[in-house]
Amino acid sequence: MWRGNSPGGNLGAATEGTSGELGGQGNWGLEDAPGLLARASLPIMPAWPLPLASSALTLLLGALTSLFLWYCYRLGSQDMQALGSGSRAGGVSGGGCSETGRPSPGSSGEPGEGSRTEGLVSRRLRAYARRYSWAGMGRVRRAALGGPGPGGGPGVLGIQRPGLLFLPDLPSVPFVPRDAQRHDVELLESSFPAILRDFGAVSWDFSGTTPLPRGWSPPLAPGCYQLLLYQAGRCQPSNCRRCPGAYRALRGLRSFMSANTFGNAGFSVLLPGARLEGRCGPTNARVRCHLGLKIPPGCELVVGGEPQCWAEGHCLLVDDSFLHTVAHNGSPEDGPRVVFIVDLWHPNVAGAERQALDFVFAPDP
Numbered sequence: 026m027w028r029g030n031s032p033g034g035n036l037g038a039a040t041e042g043t044s045g046e047l048g049g050q051g052n053w054g055l056e057d058a059p060g061l062l063a064r065a066s067l068p069i070m071p072a073w074p075l076p077l078a079s080s081a082l083t084l085l086l087g088a089l090t091s092l093f094l095w096y097c098y099r100l101g102s103q104d105m106q107a108l109g110s111g112s113r114a115g116g117v118s119g120g121g122c123s124e125t126g127r128p129s130p131g132s133s134g135e136p137g138e139g140s141r142t143e144g145l146v147s148r149r150l151r152a153y154a155r156r157y158s159w160a161g162m163g164r165v166r167r168a169a170l171g172g173p174g175p176g177g178g179p180g181v182l183g184i185q186r187p188g189l190l191f192l193p194d195l196p197s198v199p200f201v202p203r204d205a206q207r208h209d210v211e212l213l214e215s216s217f218p219a220i221l222r223d224f225g226a227v228s229w230d231f232s233g234t235t236p237l238p239r240g241w242s243p244p245l246a247p248g249c250y251q252l253l254l255y256q257a258g259r260c261q262p263s264n265c266r267r268c269p270g271a272y273r274a275l276r277g278l279r280s281f282m283s284a285n286t287f288g289n290a291g292f293s294v295l296l297p298g299a300r301l302e303g304r305c306g307p308t309n310a311r312v313r314c315h316l317g318l319k320i321p322p323g324c325e326l327v328v329g330g331e332p333q334c335w336a337e338g339h340c341l342l343v344d345d346s347f348l349h350t351v352a353h354n355g356s357p358e359d360g361p362r363v364v365f366i367v368d369l370w371h372p373n374v375a376g377a378e379r380q381a382l383d384f385v386f387a388p389d390p
Contacts (some may be wrong), residue, residue, distance in 0.1 A: 029085025029130055037077025044249050060276050064373045069088060082273065085319060100210045106330070126334045129352075130241050135285060146169050146190070147169050149384065149385040150162075150165065150166070150169050150385050152384075153381050153384045153385060157380075157381075160377065161375060161377035161378065162377070162378070162381055163316060164192050164193055164194055164378060165378055165381050165382065165385075166196075167193050168190055168191060168192045168193065171191075184329050184330060184347055184348040185197055185305070185309065185329065185344075185346050185347045185348070186305045186346070186348065187305060187306060187307055187308045187309045187346035188305060188306070188307045188308075189307040189308055190212055190287075190308040190309075190310060190382075190386075191308070191309055191346075192308070192309055192310045192371075192374065192378070195309055195310070195371055195373050195374070197309065197344065197346075197347075198329075199328035199329030199330075199331045199343065199344055199347045199349075200328060200333060200341065200342065200343060200344070201312050201342035201343070201344060201372070202293065202342070203340065203342060204370055205312070205342065205372040206280055206312065206342060208278075208279055208313065209278045209279055209280055209281070209314065209367075209369055210314065210340045211369065212274060212277050212278060212341070213274055213278075213314065213316050213340055213365070214316065214338060214339060214340055216270060216271070216273070216274035217316065217318075217337075217338045218270075219269075219271070219273070219274070220268075220270055220271045220274060220316065220318065220365050221318050222270060223267070223268035223269070223270045223271045224268075224292055224363060224365075225269075226267065226268070227240060227241075227252055227264075227267055227268065227292070229241075231250060231296055231361055232296060239262060239263070239360075240252050240264045240267065245301075245362065246299065246300075246301055247296075247299060248295060248296035248298060248353075249293075249294070249295055249296075249299055249301060250293075250294040250296075250370065251291055251293050251294065252264060252292045253274065253289060253290065253291035254268060254271060254272060254291050255275070255283060255288060255289055255290040255291065256289055256291075257286045257287075257288070257289065257388060258282065258283065258284055258285045258287070258386070258387070258388040259285045259388050260283075264291070271290075271365065275290055275367065278369070280369040280370045280372070281368070281369060282311055282368045282369065282370055284383050284387065284388070285382060285383050285386050285387070285388075286386045286387070286388055287307060287308055287310065287311050287368060287386060288311075288366075288368045289366065289368050290365075290366065290368065291365070291366065292318075292363060292364075292365055292366075293360040293363070293364050293365075293366050294361045294362070294363050295324070295351060295352075295353045295361060295363075296353065296361050297321075297351065297353050297354075297355045297356060297357045297359055297360070297361070298354075298357075299352075299353050300350070300352040300353070301350065301351040301352070302350055303348045303349065303350050304348070304349065304350075305345070305346055305347065305348055305349070306345035307346075308346060308390070309344060309346035309371065310370065310371050310378075310382060311345075311368050311369065311370060311371060312342050312343065312344055312368075312369045312370070312371050312372070313342070313343045313344075313345045313366055313367070313368055313369075314340050314341070314342055314343075314366070314367045314368075314369050315335060315340065315341040315342075315343060315364045315365075315366055316338075316339070316340050316363060316364060316365040316366075316367070317335035317336050317337045317338065317339055317341075317364055318337065318363040318365055319337065319341075319360065319361065319362065319363040320334070320336060320337050320362060320363075320364075321333045321353075321355045321359035321360055321361075321362060322355050322359060323353060323354035323355030323359065324349055324352070324353050324354070324355065324362045325350075325351075325354065325355075326341070326343070326349065326350075327349060327350045327353045328343055328344070328345070328347050328348075328349040329344075329347035329348060329349070330348075335362070335364055336356055342369075344371075
């Protein structure tokens, strides 16, 4: 019987210690073929028995899942604790003024009012999250925590100081492009004749020598009057009935803050020689739309250090959270400056954020 040497070296040495059945000489013959084939057909056993490896993998996955759930729980607990501590610290300041000179909604300017307002904001925000969800509320939660601006206060610039709510990461420019609210701007400008007629129907001589007519608010400052169709998110039915054209235009707007204490709409009158010195609005989440009705010479609006002027029949979009000044430097013969002001949502405030802020700053019943 013919025998030969293994071409791969000492086969017996390679397999020695496994079974020893092939011998240790490295020689094989044809009569050994059945044994070699049987040996090659045996399954290769893994280093770890299969049931043991499966159990180990299951335990590892279970441990990772438990760790992930614990992390999520800790993260949520820390966020809620931070939100509560932010409310106690009064991170969102109160006591700011709107452009028309009224105190910000929910603030009276008294000591400690900022902390009370902040606590109310946080409580309402948590109530909203329990009823709906925290989804899309990142910026609103940071606003409730009082996200710091330059110098530790709200705002992205020293000249932007919203008195009540600073919503972070909103594009901030004193004058917002018209295209940002194209639909509402075009609707108001097309309603200019009807709104001007409504003003003529409720106007008076503004001399101050006669009793204040029905519907007009007391002077905010010497020579500054207003008649509001919406005040702090509340419709004023008698004034709306007296101004049907203006009310119809308001009902057609898409971004009007009609259910929010930041939302106002109405006529603003500034007499010659009157001036409203630098002030900031309550929030950067809104944009004030000014529709010029009667604009005599010498009128000026300065927002964030940038001067502008109104034009009759045209709208200006103003971020009134910037420091701004309004003045009528004309002569008494020029007559009053009259604009129709509407508070719109800032175009970069998302729908979910608007819904949450409407809930938090809903007008009191």
